[in-house]
Amino acid sequence: MIITLRNEMITNIWEEGSYLPSESDLADRFELSKNSVRKGLELLASENFIEKIPRVGNRVLKSPTGVTIKFGYYPSMIKEAQLDKLVEQFHMQHPLIRITMIPMPYNHTHPTMRDYMESDNIDVMAINNQNVELFMNANTPPSMLEPQQINDGVYPLLTEPFVHEAKLYVQPFMFSxxxxxxxxxxxxxxxxxxxxxxxxxxxxxxxxxxxxxxxxxxxxxxxxxxxxxxxxxxxxxxxxxxxxxxxxxxxxxxxxxxxxxxxxxxxxxxxxxxxxxxxxxxxxxxxxxxxxxxxxxxxxxxxxxxxxxxxxxxxxxxxxxxxxxxLIITIGLAINKNSKHKQAAQTFIDYMLSHEVQLALRQNTLSLPSLKSAAEWNGPVNIKQPERYFIFRETxxxxxxxxxxxxxxxxxxxxxxxxxxxxxxxxxxxxx
The missing domain is CATH 3.40.190.10 (Periplasmic binding protein-like II)
Known part of the structure; x- marks a missing residue:
């Protein structure tokens, strides 16, 4: 309900100054309880999409201004992670953050990924354990990457290439x-x-x-x-x-x-x-x-x-x-330290590391999610997988x-x- 109403207000289906349907009508439309509808409307009010007027209704405010972030990715991730579908789902959940996707080179010949990040002001970039050396060295912290919180649910081995002096600079997304x-x-x-x-x-x-x-x-x-x-x-x-x-x-x-x-x-x-x-x-x-x-x-x-x-x-x-x-290959996500939209970039990475997205990666591809709970999930999947898919756990x-x-x-x-x-x-x- 929240996602739908946000998009309808952003696209002016509900114009500024108009009133949303009653809580009862919204409950019928979305098959929710009135209590759930009320909680959803409170969230929309906290985001300044609507104004709650006692005994009158929920008035639509001027839509908040959105931001666009640039995402550098490996072209193979379209197939390996169904990346375009994940970005589409992100847009539905976060209509005020738009992702512009920019393909990145794999090799170290110029222009490198670092060159692209500097010249194109890329906000978020996929970086594997080989390309990370373009941004990090043994003596100094990476000057272009924003530190991130280590996710305790991620396999510890996957963070190793991306840590400098106990700080994580690339969040592991998937591996093999x-x-x-x-x-x-x-x-x-x-x-x-x-x-x-x-x-x-x-x-x-x-x-x-x-x-x-x-x-x-x-x-x-x-x-x-x-x-x-x-x-x-x-x-x-x-x-x-x-x-x-x-x-x-x-x-x-x-x-x-x-x-x-x-x-x-x-x-x-x-x-x-x-x-x-x-x-x-x-x-x-x-x-x-x-x-x-x-x-x-x-x-x-x-x-x-x-x-x-x-x-x-x-x-x-x-x-x-x-x-x-x-050998192991780990692909992670990094934030440009000079990005003007670091909060939006972090929201995107948090989404990509959520159990929901990591589980979708497990269910719809043969790639291994970095989140252990998703990688080792043994429920039904939407893709034919080899019988010995889980050999990675023992090796x-x-x-x-x-x-x-x-x-x-x-x-x-x-x-x-x-x-x-x-x-x-x-x-x-x-x-x-």
């Missing part, structure tokens, strides 16, 4: 570990046991060869150059880059250990990969959708791209060689950020360029 996804039909047809948490990369190679049927189907594939894929092999080999005391920008690492990690990738690519030159993780999803590969490395986010396939699939913890570790101890390697995301990009030459057998590994 990197996982294995597989075609159940292919396993059944070949009488091959499905993956479990004991699988190593050697198991993957052997199983992939059993599942392969020549040029029509290959057993396993992932986008080799994805920065959410190849660093996993270093993590599983317990590698940590060291820094020279005199030069913190110089990275050192035992080349033998690094080569051992890369060799696992080389063996997989040479022995079981299809002869396909992928440009992104989405190419891998495409081959899986077409049932040209039986197993892929993916994320809960990307499961949203394959949720409508007409065959049965499931997920499993990522195989390992050494220690069972995987939390294996989740790592790329910072566990003691490198920044920008440094990872530099390492990848050198790795490309090495994997192509066109150069030796260099000290970075």
């Amino acid at each position: 570990p990197i996982i294995l996804c597989y075609n159940k039909k292919h396993f059944s047809e070949n009488n091959v046991p499905e993956p479990d948490s004991s699988w190593t990369w050697e198991t993957v190679k052997k199983t992939a060869q059993q599942l392969s049927s020549g040029n029509d189907r290959y057993g396993f594939f992932f986008h080799l150059l994805s920065d959410n894929r190849w660093p996993i092999f270093l993590l599983q080999n317990n590698l940590v880059f060291n820094r020279e005391p005199e030069n913190q920008n110089s990275l050192e690492l035992d080349k033998a250990s690094l080569k051992e990690s890369f060799q696992t990738m080389i063996d997989l690519s040479e022995e079981v990969f299809p002869p396909f030159l992928s440009e992104s993780d989405h190419d891998v999803d495409m081959l899986f959708r077409q049932q040209k590969v039986s197993m892929i490395i993916t994320s809960y986010f990307l499961l949203n791209m394959i949720e409508d396939v007409d065959f049965s699939y499931d997920i499993s913890p990522l195989p390992y060689q050494g220690s069972p570790k995987t 939390f101890p294996t989740f790592n950020y790329h910072t566990a390697l003691n490198v920044s995301f920008s440094e990872l990009e530099e390492i990848r360029q050198n790795m490309k030459l090495y994997l192509s057998k066109m150069g030796e590994l260099q000290v970075f």
Whole structure:
């Protein structure tokens, strides 16, 4: 009732100076008790939408002036979070706050997300654990981000990349570990046991060869150059880059250990990969959708791209060689410290972190909400989900950020360029 009457007054269905219908009529229209109607009208009066005149009625006042805030978002969130629908619902509940959506780049090349925030005066921005380094460093608090309250209902691990000196600067919204996804039909047809948490990369190679049927189907594939894929092999080999005391920008690492990690990738690519030159993780999803590969490395986010396939699939913890570790991706929401509408921006973030919205994320997508109560909700959903959807609960101890390697995301990009030459057998590994 409140949302409807607000919108009707804003759009001048009820003009300034006119009177709303009686409490009895409103109770009939909205199927509410008179007491509920009275409470709703009191709220509208407190918001200066109406003036309560004793023994006369509820007179409509001049509509309060609204504000517009700019929201920078990752384009993939339209599918991963059904973001456009969430914003539409926000407009219904908060008609005086309008959201202008502005797509943001993923990489660190100019113009970066920080450049957009500065030049376009973006009020709220989605920032993941990789891009947050554009705004934060180890020595000083972020100059552009407004501190926020830590939400006790959010998984503590998700806040780690966004905290500086015990203050939270990005509120976690959703997350995903990197996982294995597989075609159940292919396993059944070949009488091959499905993956479990004991699988190593050697198991993957052997199983992939059993599942392969020549040029029509290959057993396993992932986008080799994805920065959410190849660093996993270093993590599983317990590698940590060291820094020279005199030069913190110089990275050192035992080349033998690094080569051992890369060799696992080389063996997989040479022995079981299809002869396909992928440009992104989405190419891998495409081959899986077409049932040209039986197993892929993916994320809960990307499961949203394959949720409508007409065959049965499931997920499993990522195989390992050494220690069972995987990467985690966390996407949060930050407020521009220089925003002129910080209160409205905070209202939007509070809405996105509400149980109502987080539960909608759980019910309508395959992404994982940051709010534990929503992520672990086991009621009916509106989307087909894998049987083992909840494996993330048992595998939390294996989740790592790329910072566990003691490198920044920008440094990872530099390492990848050198790795490309090495994997192509066109150069030796260099000290970075």
